[in-house]
Amino acid sequence: MTGVLTLYGIAVTAGMYALSRRLSRRWPSPFTSPVFFTTCATMVVFLLTRVELSDYAEAKEILTFLLGPATVALAMPLYRNRRLLVANLVPAMAGLIAGALGTMLTAVALAKALGLSRAIVVSISIKSVTAPVAVEIARMIHADPTLTAAFVIVTGMVGVMLGPWLLDRAGIRSPLARGLALGTISHGQGTAQAALESELAGAIASIALGVAAVFTSLVAPLLLPYL
């Protein structure tokens, strides 16, 4: 019985993912983006067909197996664009550290001020890291991986919907600065958005995504006692 449910879980997830890729190609929008759409659609199908989360545990185990190798593969864009990083080392690193630290501290301070529970505060602190790394950091600092994943996905969408407009308003026009900001704050989705703006922005965003993941991995455990 569990075998059938596991297969069903995998089939639903894969089916919704395939559908989301078609939808996002036809109607590009953060709401049809594969991450957001697949997550919501899979949940809806499970609720309608009365699949419990425990029935999905094995499928989840199988499907997330490739998260580790996928994270390791992030070294490739870093290596490919290494000269760009070296050529702009000071502005890129300064902007990245300020952005990553700034967004973490703002999220934590605001969440605390609003009286949100500690579990939420800890999980929300790492929402600007690319999902596979955020989930791993969440396990390390005893945050909730599921909450973290949700916050990461929403942050990616916020960056795509709000980012370009906000950067225009703030007078940030240099492709380097725009790509860096989008990659640092909105990880994968921000990088995709930056790549639409220009090749340089996309390249620096993919660097920012990787370096911000390393930076936040180092900082999050240090910040933990103060949360």
Next chain:
Amino acid sequence: MTPGIEGAALTTPAGIAVVPRNDFRATAAPVLLAAKRAALLVAEVAGLWAINEAGQFIVSRLHVHFPGNVAGMLILLALLCTGVVPERLFERSSSLLARHLPFFFVPIAVGLMTLGSTVVSKGIWLLLVLVASAAVGLCLAGWLAQALARPASKEQP
């Protein structure tokens, strides 16, 4: 059936087409190529998996608070920079995994199903925190990078 004539399909008196050996090879070639490609892809992913495991192992052995998969990423970066691993070795698997990255972590987010009530009741506040903190981060990163990059970009247009 006349053996010896190769390269053209022969027809038996009954009208059944007989495929000579050479044609069989020609039809099998793309299948073999696809199988070879798939096997290479699996080998590439296995390599990335092994590096991830190495990262996890090192981190757990050293008792440092650092994600094992990020350690794996740094190991691969070091291997690439030192030339131990050529760039093209993980070319195909890395682009494939990067393209479908969302698929692999969707199952974790689906767990939100049971956390629905917590999230919905606090939804507006959570969204406020996420939007405000993203805005602060975007502006800080953008402003600082642009301010510091300006002099340099004048030197090399």
